[in-house]
Amino acid sequence: MITIGSNCIGCTKCVRVCPFGALSMVDKKAVVNSACTLCGACVPECPVKCISMPAKATPAADNSAYRGVWAFMEVINGGIRPVGYELLSKGRELADTLGEELCAVVIGDNMTPFFAEISSYGADKIYSLNGPSYKEYNTDIFSHAMIELIKKHKPSTVLYPSTYVGRDLAPRVAAEIHVGLTADCTGLSVNAERNLVQTRPAFGGNIMADILTPNHRPQMATVRPNVMKKVVLRAGSNAVVVNEVIPLSANAGRVKILSKHIDDVHSLDKLDEAEVIISGGRGMKNSSGFALLKELSEGLGGAVGASRAAVDLGFMPKDRQVGQSGVTVRPKLYVACGISGAVQHIVGMEASDTIIAVNKDPQAPIFNVCKFGIVGDAHQILPRVIEEVKKNK
Amino acid sequence: MNIVVCLKQVPDSTQVKVDPKTGTLIRAGVPSILNPYDHYALERALEIKAKTGAALAVLCMGPAQAAAVIRLALALGADKGVLLSDRAFAGSDTWATSYALSQAIKKLGKTDLIICGQMAIDGDTAQTGPGIAFHLNIAQLTFCTAVDSDGKKVTVRKLIDGGHQTMETALPALVTTTMPYDYKARYPSFLGAFHAQEKPMQTWTAKDVDADPKKLGLEGSPTRVGRIFPPPARAKGEVFNGSPAELASKIVDILKKESILK
CATH class of the missing domain: 3.40.50.620 (HUPs)
Known part of the structure; x- marks a missing residue:
């Protein structure tokens, strides 16, 4: 882990920037614990330059034999x-x-x-x-x-x-x-x-x-x-x-598959392969909010996704979750309704070709990611869109 | 039968926020919790213990304050706990962590079944479980939602793409568990917490588990964190305000422009 010199002035700057919470203040001096990953984020922050990284122990290995x-x-x-x-x-x-x-x-x-x-x-x-x-x-x-x-x-x-x-x-x-x-x-x-x-x-x-x-x-x-x-x-x-040709592992037979069950899901509804995804978050308020999203996604031939907040609240099952702890998607069109746009969600959908965000809060971070931002209430806007989509069919 | 469950104490990442100005994490006031995947693993082990009378030990690597998750596990019904804590472990990546944990499991004595949460919510790697299985040279069954054992073999329900499969292997074996979406963690009763005070809990160092210092910490870890940075800022798109009717027709226009609608 990093070393903190005795000239620490107790300014707490390093404690605030540590992404791993490995620094804390004890008796007005910074102290490091074993959560330190040596990322170095704290080193340039120290105004008295008292934080140092450990000297590099091993010389660089010769990797030239590895190619491809x-x-x-x-x-x-x-x-x-x-x-x-x-x-x-x-x-x-x-x-x-x-x-x-x-x-x-x-x-x-x-x-x-x-x-x-x-x-x-x-x-x-x-x-x-x-x-x-x-x-x-x-x-x-x-x-x-x-x-x-x-x-x-x-x-x-x-x-x-x-x-x-x-x-x-x-x-x-x-x-x-x-x-x-x-x-x-x-x-x-x-x-x-x-x-x-x-x-x-x-x-x-x-x-x-x-x-x-x-x-x-x-x-x-x-x-x-x-x-x-x-x-x-x-x-x-x-x-x-x-x-x-490689001889089979000596442990080849130790694990057995007794039975296999594939859930019967309609292929259009598969999140990771859908071309259009209509996603909802906490702002959809309840399962009937999600019924709107389902109707729109059916009209556009897509699938329904959800943010972690919506999954945690029980609006949608876990397998519909888009984001860091869910599925990563790359559809042609991603519509985020009532999703504020936590980074965890964004990393799972940012590669989508076109992102439309619908949110009541003009400050919602989702507006920094989308191509088109709609400031308004999805509950009032979507029924009108669904009507138009149906007419267009 | 002897069961070991590996635990990790993690910050509750659902409560971590990012400072919009500096891009750094605001950690003040973020509580430390038992990694939810490990909590689920522990409950599966407790079920097997209740059925077979197996002895259940919990193992956690971390700083002194991580003892809190061991106390929680003891209160829920585990028989004994070991905290693996040493400055020598600092900077360990998943390789070195799985090595250290496997050394501690060896020291615990004959172990038939090891259950780990699939991953920790502060790392999301899902690599430590398979690593432990390699170091102990035993079979691994990953991403399981159900675990059952009679003391001779273990049967699991493992997630696969689009469904699940039932798998079985003779013990010893290692299982990693994932959670069903509607999982609600169980917390100990007052009586459980009271009895836990008498249960044995030890702290072991790298030396106690006979770990090779070259395989620990930074030296034993192939990976290095090169740089930490806030997610990149993006170009702001067009933003529209108006009545619901205006905004709805705006969306329809966009759908047409993007050739989603004709």
């Missing part, structure tokens, strides 16, 4: 989950900056028909593990396979989707090979030292943090669906396919 940007392609219902293409598109950018190859890792059963599409998103190479034992995701089988592939080919960077599969697999792999892993990145770039700058919301989305993994390779990160943009780069091109 990888994207793990999650297989869902026998096809490639679209977030894989989003990872490839971002990975292409990173690989170009680094001057390295972009590789897709496909672990599944009979996935060859998808290789052309994977190539079109810019992959130079596809590492393929094929066989019936890879048909269904299994922590032990998949983590063993990934670890062996990483040990063999030494990539500099591995991206995973932040999904039930990716968030089960990536931490197990990271723990075993002792590398860093940054969850739910909203931004990825490469700095002058060729390190991956992994930007993510921290502290419930109240603040952003850049995470680095300077001395360990590969650098690993997870990214939620709809955060990065898909870009078809090379339609018709063919990536080099490398067929890999």
Whole structure:
């Protein structure tokens, strides 16, 4: 943790800026506790320059043997989950900056028909593990396979989707090979030292943090669906396919799936794939407020979302929640009704093409994010909009 | 059967506000709570304890004041608590944290089932549970909403995309739990809190759990926080005022302009 010199004048400036609450005042002097993450936010604040960071213990590791940007392609219902293409598109950018190859890792059963599409998103190479034992995701089988592939080919960077599969697999792999892993990145770039700058919301989305993994390779990160943009780069091109064979994990059979249940949801109503989302917050007041949103979303062929406040108040179920602790969405149109616009909500919808906000409070932070702000009461405005939408059909 | 539940004390992030001028967090007066996911994990463990008579220990890594969440767990019915506290843990990322917790679990003795909340609300990583499972070389079952065990195996209801699946594995194993949206945490009775005072609670240091100092704190953590900054400010859009009828027709115009309506 940081060191506070004896010349502390007790001004409390550092205590106020610490994002982690690691500083407090004891006997009119600043004191640091173990919540300190060495983020350095306090250092420039100190008027008497009495806060110092610990000296760098280890010299920078030599990472030059690790090359290549990888994207793990999650297989869902026998096809490639679209977030894989989003990872490839971002990975292409990173690989170009680094001057390295972009590789897709496909672990599944009979996935060859998808290789052309994977190539079109810019992959130079596809590492393929094929066989019936890879048909269904299994922590032990998949983590063993990934670890062996990483040990063999030494990539500099591995991206995973932040999904039930990716968030089960990536931490197990990271723990075993002792590398860093940054969850739910909203931004990825490469700095002058060729390190991956992994930007993510921290502290419930109240603040952003850049995470680095300077001395360990590969650098690993997870990214939620709809955060990065898909870009078809090379339609018709063919990536080099490398067929890999890895002996099955010794623990392959220890966890069994007894039964599987898929809820029958109408595909149009799926939040993360909807092109139009009508969302409501505390300002919708009650479930009948949400009935208005449902009517409008049906008129426009979209889905209904909700802020955390609306979910906490029981207006909508948790699976409808948009934001940091819910779903991240990227629709063509996002209409936020009665949502004040807490950062936690904004990080989950800011990538939408067009955002319309309807709110009674002209000071609501949501107006700083939207393209069109409507200052008024959604309960009075929406019925009129619904009427017009119905006429237009 | 021996069960361990891992707990974290977190600031109640629903009550944290950002200073609009400086972009920094206003933490004054924000209460510390037991991470809600861990609270849910603890209640599942208490159910299994009630059914099987298992011994239930709770483990928490954090500063001295984090003992509050252990006292809460003891009052709810856990049998003993361990606070893992040492300056050597400062700056630990999820890798080093899961290593330290796994060392403490080894010291607790034979453990059959470990239940952790899926993630902490101040970090949202969901990485520490799988990390502990690796360090103990046991199976992991993540994102579960129901956990049941007879002392030999554990059966869970695990969330998957668009639904759930029932899974089973022989013990020892680690389960991480997520919460149903309508979950309301249970709090201890007066009697529970009274009896908790007699339950054993210990504080262990890095040395007590035989942890390799190279795998702790900053040195054991691959990740570094490079920079902390407020979310970027955005260009302000157009704002419209008027009567409900005017505003409604404005929205319809926008929908047409954006080709959502014809």
